[in-house]
Amino acid sequence: MNLTRNEAESVQRARLANFPDIVVATPGRACANITSGAFSLDHIAQLVIDEADLVVSYEGVDDVKTIARLLPTGVQKIMLSATLQTDVEAVRSVLDIDPTVIEVDEKEAEANKITQHVIHCAEIDKWLVIYAIFKLKLVKGKCLVFVHDVERSYRLKLFLVCVC
Secondary structure (H helix, E strand, O other), X not given: OEOOOOOOHHHHHHHHOOOOOOOXXXXXXXXXXXXXXXXXXXXXXXXXXXXXXXXXXXXXXXHHHHHHHHOOOOOEEEEOOOOOOOOHHHHHHHHOOOOOOOOOOHHHHHHOOOOOOOOOOOHHHHHHHHXXXXXXXXXXXXXXOOOXXXXXXXXXXXXXXXXX
């Protein structure tokens, strides 16, 4: 469920009442829904914060600290950043975790054959393109496919399970 959409609070509250498996939100929006009682952290298994360096650098850090205080014990906390420019200690202190930093420089990426492919196509062609990529084995090994929202990720999963 995507909480970053511009929609009425009552609509978000109703959607959260269905206990979604995945919630995508900014720290501020998540914190607001938690403190209003619309969203509960009681059954959360993982908390993932993308662009952690930006969250720490800007005003989202207070909201993340509030969320972290309300987390039940045993929740896996993951902070990601492709461009960690801030001090790792500052990022670590937000969630009180001992981070593992994985750095991939250009030489290592080349040695491990890490590549990025972007395909621009019309909306109507996307399902055919992804089908062709996997059916023709154009991608070798593991890969990540980025989609626009959570709903599309579920639809893509179902599509790939059915046709591949």
